[in-house]
Amino acid sequence: MSKPDLKPVEERVAPTPTPEExxxxxQADRLAREQRxxxxxxQVLEEERCLMxxxxxxxxxxxxxxxxxxxxD
Known part of the structure; x- marks a missing residue:
């Protein structure tokens, strides 16, 4: 039984995000958390009938x- 010819796999490098990205x-994550x-x-203020x-x-x-x-009230 012979071994199949194995070819080396090309190394894949994930792209590094830029500082701007x-x-x-x-910033998008922070804004989403603030909005949530x-x-x-x-919702709590409405349920408790309160004002901030x-x-x-x-x-x-x-x-x-x-x-x-x-x-x-």
């Missing part, structure tokens, strides 16, 4: 923000 991919999170937050109120607090040499949740 990586940056675009990461906001959709879940909005962003508040900016101004004090000497600083500005800080917070979010207050208040019931609609």
């Amino acid at each position: 990586i940056k675009a991919f990461l 999170a906001m959709a879940r937050i909005q 109120n962003p508040v900016m607090v101004l004090s000497t040499n600083s500005v800080s923000g917070r979010i207050e949740i208040t019931a609609k």
Whole structure:
């Protein structure tokens, strides 16, 4: 029984993404995660009949923000 003639397989190298492609991919992923999170937050606020109120607090040499949740009724 003879062995079949084996031919070497050409090495395939996956293309390396450019820094711009990586940056675009990461930005798209971040945006998608932010949108999913906001959709879940909005759903919970509607179910609980609440409002989300962003508040900016101004004090000497600083500005800080917070979010207050208040019931609609």
